[in-house]
Amino acid sequence: xxxxxxxxxxxxxxxxxxxxxxxxxxxxxxxxxxxxxxVDTMRxxxxxxxxxxxxxxxxxxxxxxxxxxxxxLGASVLPLTVAVNPEVTLSGSGxxxxxxxxxxxxxxxxQADRAAELVLRAVDVEGAPFSIEVSxxxxxxxQHELDHLDGRLYVDRSxxxxxxxxxxxxxxxxxxx
Numbered sequence: 669x670x671x672x673x674x675x676x677x678x679x680x681x682x683x684x685x686x687x688x689x690x691x692x693x694x695x696x697x698x699x700x701x702x703x704x705x706x707v708d709t710m711r712x713x714x715x716x717x718x719x720x721x722x723x724x725x726x727x728x729x730x731x732x733x734x735x736x737x738x739x740x741l742g743a744s745v746l747p748l749t750v751a752v753n754p755e756v757t758l759s760g761s762g763x764x765x766x767x768x769x770x771x772x773x774x775x776x777x778x779q780a781d782r783a784a785e786l787v788l789r790a791v792d793v794e795g796a797p798f799s800i801e802v803s804x805x806x807x808x809x810x811q812h813e814l815d816h817l818d819g820r821l822y823v824d825r826s827x828x829x830x831x832x833x834x835x836x837x838x839x840x841x842x843x844x845x
Contacts, residue, residue, distance in 0.1 A: 670705045671712045672723040677773045677821065686719070686726045686817040688753045694795030699729075703750050703793050706731045715771045716743070717809045719816035722772050728753050730813035734805070740841050741767065743805040751790035754817070756810060759801060760785035766808055767837065768822040777837040778826035782808045 675681050693699050702725060710718040710731055717732035734746035762784035769777045785803040788810050792798060802810055812822055823831065832840070 669708045670701075672705050672709045674709065674713060674718075674722050674771045675724055677823070679772075681721055681724050681726070682772055682816070682821060683819045684721065684726055685819045686721050686728045688728050691795070694752065694791060695793065699752070699793055702727070702729060703731065707733075707748065707750075710771075713771050716746075717813045718771060719813045721816050721819075728817050730754065730817065732806075732809045732813060734809075738805075740844065741805055746806050746809070749788075749800070750793050751788060751810075751813075752793060752795075754788055754790035754810075754814060756814060757787045757789070758783045758785070759787050760803075764804065764808070766805070768808065768812060768826075769834070769837075770812070770822055772816075773821060773823060775834055776823075777832055777834060778823055778828075779830035780808075780812075780822045780825040782811045782825075786810060 706718050709723060716734050717730060719730040720727045729752050731750050733748040734743050737744050763781050764784045765779050765781050767777050768780050784807060786807050787799060787801050789799045
């Protein structure tokens with residue numbers, strides 16, 4: 669188990685565009701190791717997703733997983749998904765305003781508007797192509813992680829008036845019931 673250090677807001681690596689993983693590296697020990705480290709780091713930090721640039725690797729790779737449902741966020745269980753060289757196609761015209769946090773922006777939450785439904789196309793760590801349709805919270809995670817691969821953060825998409833500390837976010841959740 670390797671827990672990598674997560675780059676935080678202000679570090680230039682978070683504003684760089686990640687490069688596609690070359691075909692020759694699919695299935696390699698180096699890629700398998702990166703993915704294993706991403707999973708271990710995401711779980712240790714109690715996140716639902718993490719992208720390679722967040723651990724200082726400028727490659728188009730992310731992992732996501734929701735282990736427990738969260739009714740407040742509308743989050744259902746989402747099995748571990750590894751996306752290498754991901755692309756998305758919006759599959760609906762709707763959008764959802766919702767809360768986001770980020771391992772690279774510790775201590776803050778904000779609301780961002782995201783597409784409600786999309787199709788994720790990628791390859792797995794071995795290079796096998798896959799496609800999944802996601803909606804709601806899962807679609808939010810995919811878009812959040814894709815932003816990391818493109819050098820963007822959720823705060824770029826948030827109205828600064830919605831930003832709050834994690835403590836204030838928890839207070840709001842409790843008040844909402």
